[in-house]
Every structure is written in structure tokens, then in C-alpha cells.
Amino acid sequence: MAFPPDATLSDAGEFGLIGALTALFDQPEDVLVGPGDDAAVLRVRSGHVVVSTDLMVEGRHFRRDWASAEDVGHRAAAQNLSDVNAMGGRATALTIGLAAPADLPAQWALDLARGFADECRPLGATVVGGDLARADEVVIAVTVLGACTVAPVLRSGARPGDVLALCGRQGWAAGGLAVLGRGFRSPRVLVEAYRRPDPPYDAGRIAAEAGATAMIDVSDGLVADAGHLAADSGVAIDVRTAGFEVPEPLQAVGAALGADPLQFILGGGDDHALLATFAEADVPEGWQVIGAVADGEGVTVDGAPYEGPSGWTHF
Amino acid sequence: MAFPPDATLSDAGEFGLIGALTALFDQPEDVLVGPGDDAAVLRVRSGHVVVSTDLMVEGRHFRRDWASAEDVGHRAAAQNLSDVNAMGGRATALTIGLAAPADLPAQWALDLARGFADECRPLGATVVGGDLARADEVVIAVTVLGACTVAPVLRSGARPGDVLALCGRQGWAAGGLAVLGRGFRSPRVLVEAYRRPDPPYDAGRIAAEAGATAMIDVSDGLVADAGHLAADSGVAIDVRTAGFEVPEPLQAVGAALGADPLQFILGGGDDHALLATFAEADVPEGWQVIGAVADGEGVTVDGAPYEGPSGWTHF
Numbered sequence: 001m002a003f004p005p006d007a008t009l010s011d012a013g014e015f016g017l018i019g020a021l022t023a024l025f026d027q028p029e030d031v032l033v034g035p036g037d038d039a040a041v042l043r044v045r046s047g048h049v050v051v052s053t054d055l056m057v058e059g060r061h062f063r064r065d066w067a068s069a070e071d072v073g074h075r076a077a078a079q080n081l082s083d084v085n086a087m088g089g090r091a092t093a094l095t096i097g098l099a100a101p102a103d104l105p106a107q108w109a110l111d112l113a114r115g116f117a118d119e120c121r122p123l124g125a126t127v128v129g130g131d132l133a134r135a136d137e138v139v140i141a142v143t144v145l146g147a148c149t150v151a152p153v154l155r156s157g158a159r160p161g162d163v164l165a166l167c168g169r170q171g172w173a174a175g176g177l178a179v180l181g182r183g184f185r186s187p188r189v190l191v192e193a194y195r196r197p198d199p200p201y202d203a204g205r206i207a208a209e210a211g212a213t214a215m216i217d218v219s220d221g222l223v224a225d226a227g228h229l230a231a232d233s234g235v236a237i238d239v240r241t242a243g244f245e246v247p248e249p250l251q252a253v254g255a256a257l258g259a260d261p262l263q264f265i266l267g268g269g270d271d272h273a274l275l276a277t278f279a280e281a282d283v284p285e286g287w288q289v290i291g292a293v294a295d296g297e298g299v300t301v302d303g304a305p306y307e308g309p310s311g312w313t314h315f
Numbered sequence: 316m317a318f319p320p321d322a323t324l325s326d327a328g329e330f331g332l333i334g335a336l337t338a339l340f341d342q343p344e345d346v347l348v349g350p351g352d353d354a355a356v357l358r359v360r361s362g363h364v365v366v367s368t369d370l371m372v373e374g375r376h377f378r379r380d381w382a383s384a385e386d387v388g389h390r391a392a393a394q395n396l397s398d399v400n401a402m403g404g405r406a407t408a409l410t411i412g413l414a415a416p417a418d419l420p421a422q423w424a425l426d427l428a429r430g431f432a433d434e435c436r437p438l439g440a441t442v443v444g445g446d447l448a449r450a451d452e453v454v455i456a457v458t459v460l461g462a463c464t465v466a467p468v469l470r471s472g473a474r475p476g477d478v479l480a481l482c483g484r485q486g487w488a489a490g491g492l493a494v495l496g497r498g499f500r501s502p503r504v505l506v507e508a509y510r511r512p513d514p515p516y517d518a519g520r521i522a523a524e525a526g527a528t529a530m531i532d533v534s535d536g537l538v539a540d541a542g543h544l545a546a547d548s549g550v551a552i553d554v555r556t557a558g559f560e561v562p563e564p565l566q567a568v569g570a571a572l573g574a575d576p577l578q579f580i581l582g583g584g585d586d587h588a589l590l591a592t593f594a595e596a597d598v599p600e601g602w603q604v605i606g607a608v609a610d611g612e613g614v615t616v617d618g619a620p621y622e623g624p625s626g627w628t629h630f
Contacts, residue, residue, distance in 0.1 A: 032363060033467060036547070038401035038532055039367035039459075041467050044359045048347060052354035053410035053458060055448040086353035095368035097412070097456040131456075133370040139448075141412040141456030143368060144354075152348060152356050217353055232351070 003106040012106035014132055020106075021113045025127040030092065040128035042093050042145065050146040052083035058138035066180045069108040071195040073115020075270075076140050078197045079219065081123060082272035084146035085201055086217035088153040088208025091125040091146040099135035112140070123201055150208045158214035158233035158277035164291030165283050166243075167207070167274045168200040169193060170222060174268025175253045175261070182257065187249040199272035203286065207276050210284040215276040221269045223306045226291070227299045229277065236296030237277075238303060239266070243290035263308050266301065318421040327421035329447055335421075339428045340442040345407065355443035357408050357460065365461040367398035373453035381495045384423040386510040388430020390585075391455050393512045394534065396438060397587035399461035400516055401532035403468040403523025406440040406461040414450035427455070438516055465523045473529035473548035473592040479606030480598050481558075482522070482589045483515040484508060485537060489583025490568045490576070497572065502564040514587035518601065522591050525599040530591040536582045538621045540590055541606070542614045548592075551611030553618055554581070558605035578623050581616065 003012050003020070012020070018035075027034040033041035056062060056079070062072045077094070084091040096116065098109060113127070120126055125144075158164075175187075176194030185191055199217070207215060214233055218225045223239060230237040246254075246261045254261030277293055278284075299306060318327050318335070327335070337350040348356035371377060371394070377387045392409070399406040411431065413424060428442070435441055440459075490502075491509030500506055514532070522530060529548055531540045538554060545552040561569075561576045569576030592608055593599075614621060 033469060037470050038398045038530075039365045039404075039461070039467075041402070041463070042364050042366065044362060044364050047359060049357050049359050049364055049460065050354045051357065051408065051410060051444060051458075051460065053412050053444055053446050053456070055412040055414050055446045055454075055456065057414055057448050057450045060449055083353045087348075087356065089354070093366065095366060095458055097368050097370040099370050099372055099454050099456075129366060129368055131368050131370045133372050133454075134375055135372045135452060135454055137451050139370075139414050139450055139454045139456070141368070141370065141414075141446075141454070143366075143410055143458035145364065145366065145460075146354070148356070152354075154348060154352050156352075215353075 005107060007106045008103045009100060009106055009109060010102040017106060017109060017132065020110060024113045024117050026121065027126060028124065031126065031128055035129050042128065046147040046149065050084050050087050050089045050148060050152065051143065052080060053141065053143045054079050056140040067195045069111035070115035073112040074119045074196045076142050077116045077119035078199050078272055080142045080144035081125065081201060082199045082217040084144055085199060085204035086215050086274060087148060088150060088204045088215065089146040089148040090205060091123055091144050093126060093128045093145045094120065095143045096127055096130040097141035098130065099133045099139040101136060102134055104138065148208065153208045153212045153215040155214055155216050155229050155232040158229050158235050158293050160235055160293055160295045162213055162277040162293040163280050163283060163289045164226065164237055164239065164275065164277055164293060165287040166290045167203040167287045169198060169271045170218060170273040171250055171265035171268045173197055173270030174264040175250045177270065178257060179253060187252060190249050190253060194270060197270060197272050200274060203274050206284050207274065210278065211282040212276040212278055215274060218271065218273045218275050219269045221267045222275065223266050223299055223301065225275055229275065230297060230299050236294045236298055237291055238294065238300045239291040241302055243288060266306065267308050320422060322421045323418045324415060324421055324424060325417040332421060332424060332447065335425060336428045339432050341436065342441060343439065346441065346443055350444050357443065361462040361464065365399050365402050365404045365463060365467065366458065367395060368456065368458045369395050371455040382510045384426035385430035388427040389434045389511045391457050392431045392434035393514050393587055395457045395459035396440065396516065397514045397532040399459055400514060400519035401530050401589060402463060403465060403519045403530065404461040404463040405520060406438055406459050408441060408443045408460045409435065410458045411442055411445040412456035413445065414448045414454040416451060417449055419453065468523045468527045468530040470529055470531050470544050470547040473544050473550050473608050475550055475608055475610045477528055477592040477608040478595050478598060478604045479541065479552055479554065479590065479592055479608060480602040481605045482518040482602045484513060484586045485533060485588040486565055486580035486583045488512055488585030489579040490565045492585065493572060494568060502567060505564050505568060509585060512585060512587050515589060518589050521599050522589065525593065526597045527591040527593055530589060533586065533588045533590050534584045536584045537590065538581050538614055538616065544590065544592065545612060545614050551609045551613055552606055553609065553615045554606040556617055558603060581621065582623050
């Protein structure tokens with residue numbers, strides 16, 4: 001379904017909009033009750049449920065001129081699906097709360113939902129419920145539910161002697177964001193990496209099965225998130241930059257903007273790569289060793305305190 | 316923990332604030348992993364999970380000058396707990412997304428969380444995760460998870476010949492809101508009903524066990540929500556006002572404001588009463604028969620179309 005191009009949320013009306021939005025989401029067999037009742041009801045096969053919530057606020061987490069509504073949907077979904085990935089689990093169901101001005105184009109909301117559905121579909125996850133409310137700015141609140149087939153991997157299990165390993169693209173989205181921030185639109189591969197992250201969705205489960213001792217998804221920044229692992233595990237972590245290859249597009253952006261391209265990798269957080277610790281022999285294929293765990297506390301980079309941007313903070 | 320009275324969210328800082336907030340929430344045994352990791356992990360005993368999401372936006376769903384932060388916490392929790400109640404279930408866990416300006420008093424956020432925790436505690440439910448983000452206005456996004464011990468009661472099961480029944484206070488909060496809207500603070504019992512709803516939290520499960528055929532919580536307004544039951548069940552519903560006693564404080568407010576007090580009952584939605592249909596012999600104690608289900612479609616009041624306010628719409 002589509003609304004006329006100039007129709008706003010207000011024109012579409014709450015119930016018309018909800019009908020059009022919910023039609024975009026497949027409802028697989030394990031969704032016993034889908035959208036439209038007081039609550040959804042899901043079959044849970046594993047005896048537990050993994051749950052996480054994230055907010056995205058226009059102007060802070062996205063800009064409508066930097067990413068299409070579909071891109072924002074992909075990013076919002078990826079950010080949440082990735083939280084389940086970081087526990088070693090599989091996402092099953094999501095809810096979306098959309099607070100938005102009455103003059104938001106109805107098509108923007110539909111495109112957002114379409115991006116969301118497309119990001120979820122390959123994982124077998126879907127949107128089972130949500131809420132709409134009027135607000136001065138666009139706020140997208142997502143909750144994801146999931147399941148683990150092995151014990152969830154927490155942030156707190158890293159042990160001295162473990163190695164630190166990374167899976168997935170890292171720094172690409174930060175490079176793309178830096179490019180957009182200067183008013184450019186290329187290198188396209190980085191801008192696209194920002195607009196549509198490509199998290200390693202299978203890697204969390206594989207890492208859990210391989211015996212990962214601690215895991216986190218990189219959302220605050222690689223060094224900042226290594227810091228969360230170190231703090232929660234009561235250990236020291238040294239990130240070793242020799243472990244990174246700096247991809248060519250990041251080198252190009254660094255040169256163009258006069259920045260050290262390594263800073264995109266160490267400080268960036270929008271790719272939703274996974275960071276985990278393992279006994280050295282347990283590191284699965286596709287993971288890159290980028291550091292080591294020792295007795296102590298805090299994070300160092302190549303043995304020295306990190307002087308770069310300290311990662312994303314909200315307040 | 317308390318922050319200095321003049322400390323803002325910005326002063327408290329994201330991590331300090333999260334620590335102070337999460338300390339307010341008990342974590343019972345079925346919370347395998349509580350706040351602080353990429354996701355929470357809950358034990359699920361019933362093989363399914365009930366899930367619902369609601370948004371509350373400052374200026375639309377609450378005003379900081381009309382209700383304290385603790386009241387807003389109670390209301391936000393009640394609104395969500397009630398959605399599980401309306402399925403015939405028991406709420407177990409909630410997540411809260413709080414988007415707020417950097418200059419919001421940190422104590423406001425703590426008081427909100429305290430109200431939330433206090434509303435959840437008697438039910439054995441708790442907050443297991445959440446997110447904080449900076450925004451221009453306060454938006455509270457809540458997701459509730461729960462379980463049913465019998466089959467969930469949907470909106471779609473009402474049958475011609477059933478009776479319509481109501482459980483819980485209805486219209487009191489709307490009366491309180493009308494009073495506040497005129498700048499008054501009394502009758503206190505109505506203002507308090509608006510600030511701290513008192514939903515009949517056990518009634519949903521009892522109704523489900525008694526064989527309720529359809530159920531909804533009154534949040535859009537009694538007639539509007541009866542309309543949802545009628546539409547989803549493919550039946551006609553007649554609300555019979557002879558079934559209502561108009562409580563004295565509502566009579567007083569009606570007289571003072573020159574309004575028909577019955578309109579608060581028919582149009583109000585903030586008490587989170589339950590509306591359900593039953594075979595006449597199945598109506599449990601504590602429920603009041605207020606109407607009848609027949610072949611046809613739509614809602615009538617005393618056999619005639621309803622001319623009053625049509626209930627809450629967001630856009």
C-alpha cells in the first residue's frame with residue numbers, strides 16, 4: 001500500500017497508518033498473535049528470552065537528509081538485531097514505537113517500516129507490535145526479543161590470557177559519517193556502510209558455540225566497548241593496531257580529511273561489528289585477533305593510553 | 316542514591332545515571348541477566364511470551380506540572396502492565412527507553428524510575444533493561460513482557476448473545492484530567508485517579524480462567540474500545556448506561572463544569588479498566604454487566620449511535 005506522495009501522518013490517520021504498516025511485516029508460525037491486539041503473543045521454544053531496547057532520535061542518531069527512511073529502518077533494525085547477536089543469540093521479534101510530528105510524510109513511515117522488515121527478514125525475525133504517538137521530533141524506540149541455543153555470552157567473562165578478536169567491518173560507517181558531515185557523498189562504499197550496516201549476524205552464535213568468554217557489539221566505539229568488556233570482566237585489555245588492516249577507502253578519507261584513518265576504526269561504532277574474547281585456540285574462522293587480555297584494568301592501545309575520541313556518549 | 320537537587324541529566328552523565336536508575340529495580344530469580352549487558356535474559360516458564368509497547372510523550376500524554384515524575388512512572392507502568400492484563404496474563408519484565416533534554420533534572424528521571432518500580436513490584440514484575448537518549452522533549456517508550464497460564468484472550472472472540480462487562484474504575488481519570496485542564500486540583504480523589512491509575516491487575520487472569528470470549532483494556536475510551544471489540548469480533552455491541560452507577564465525585568465535577576458526568580465514563584480511557592465479553596453465566600465476581608453483544612456491527616449506546624467524544628486519537 002502507498003499513500004499519496006504529499007499525505008502526512010495526520011492525513012493518513014492513526015488506524016489507516018497502522019493497517020498499512022503492519023501489512024509490511026510477515027508473521028511466521030511462532031507469532032501466535034501478531035499486531036492489532038493489546039499485546040502480541042510469541043511461542044518461545046528455548047525456555048528463555050533475550051530482550052534489549054534502543055532509541056534513535058532524529059538529529060542525533062540520524063538525519064533525514066543523510067539517509068532515506070528505508071536506510072533509517074535498516075539501521076534501527078540492525079542496531080537492535082546486533083544486541084541479540086552480541087549475546088550469541090538469534091533475534092525473533094521486534095516492537096517499534098514511532099513518535100513523530102503530524103506533518104511527517106506518511107510515506108516516510110512506510111519506507112522506514114519497509115527497511116525494517118527487509119533487515120529482519122533474512123534472520124527470520126519480524127515486527128510483532130508497536131505504537132504511534134505525536135511528538136515534535138522523530139523518536140524511534142525499538143525492542144528486540146531473541147533466543148540463545150547455548151548459554152548467552154556476557155560482557156563479564158574475559159580472562160587474563162584470552163585474546164581479543166573482532167568480526168565484521170569496523171570503522172567504515174564512521175568514515176561514511178565523517179564524509180557526510182563534511183557535505184560529501186563519496187566514497188560511496190563508506191556512505192553506504194553508514195546508511196546500511198552489514199553486521200555479522202551469524203557470528204555471535206558461532207562465537208558462543210566456539211566458547212567465547214565475553215562479547216559485545218561495537219556501538220559506542222571499539223576502544224570504548226573494549227573498555228566495557230575490561231570493566232565488567234575485571235581485566236585489562238590491550239588493543240594492538242598491528243592486527244588491523246586499514247581498508248583503502250578509509251585511507252582515502254583519512255588523507256582527504258587530514259585524519260588518521262585508524263581513528264575511524266578505534267572510535268567508530270555504527271558498523272555493529274562484534275568484539276569478543278576467546279582462549280587463543282578457540283577463535284573461530286572469520287574473526288581477527290586484535291588484542292590481548294591481562295590482569296589489571298582499563299584499555300590500552302599498543303600498550304599506551306588511548307588519546308583518541310572516547311566514543312559516543314548521550315549526555 | 317540521589318543527585319544534587321539542581322543536577323541535570325547532563326551533569327549526572329549517562330553511565331552515572333544508568334547506574335543510579337538500575338539500582339532501583341529488583342531483579343528476581345527469573346531474570347538470568349539484568350540491566351548492563353547488550354541484552355537482558357529472562358527465564359520463560361510458559362512456552363510463550365506476551366509483548367506490548369507504548370509511548371508517552373510530554374505535553375501529549377503527561378504534563379510535568381500536572382503530575383510528579385513518580386506519578387508519571389506509575390502511569391507509564393500501569394498503561395503497559397494493563398496491556399498484559401487485557402490478554403489474561405501476568406506481566407514479568409519491562410524495558411524503558413527514556414529520551415529527554417539534557418537539562419532535565421536527574422532527580423526527575425530517578426523519581427520516574429521509582430514510580431515505575433513501585434507500580435511493578437506488587438505484580439512481581441521489574442525493569443530489566445532500557446536506553447537513554449537526548450531529545451528535545453521527554454518521550455518514554457515502554458515494552459512489557461508477560462505470560463499467560465491459560466490461552467490469551469483476544470479482541471476477536473465476542474459472540475452474539477454474550478454480555479459486555481467492565482471491571483475497575485472507569486471515568487475517574489478522565490474526570491481528574493478535566494479538572495486539571497480547568498486549572499483546579501480537586502476533587503482530589505479524581506485528580507489522584509488520573510495521576511495514579513489503579514487497574515484491576517488480577518481481573519484479566521480471572522476473566523480468562525472464567526472463559527471471557529474477548530477482552531481489551533480501556534485506553535482509547537470505553538465506547539471506542541468497545542468498538543475495537545465489535546470490529547475485531549465482527550459483532551454489534553450495545554452499551555447500556557443503566558449498568559453504570561455514576562460515582563459522586565464525577566457527578567460533582569459534571570455539575571461544576573456543566574458536563575454530563577456519563578461522558579467521562581463513556582469517553583475516558585486513563586483508568587485502565589478491563590472490558591470483556593462473556594457468556595452471561597460466566598461473568599466473574601467484581602465485573603459489572605454494562606451491555607450486550609448481537610449480530611451486526613458497530614457500537615451503540617442504549618440502542619442509539621453515540622454522539623459523545625469519539626475517544627483518543629493520536630493523529
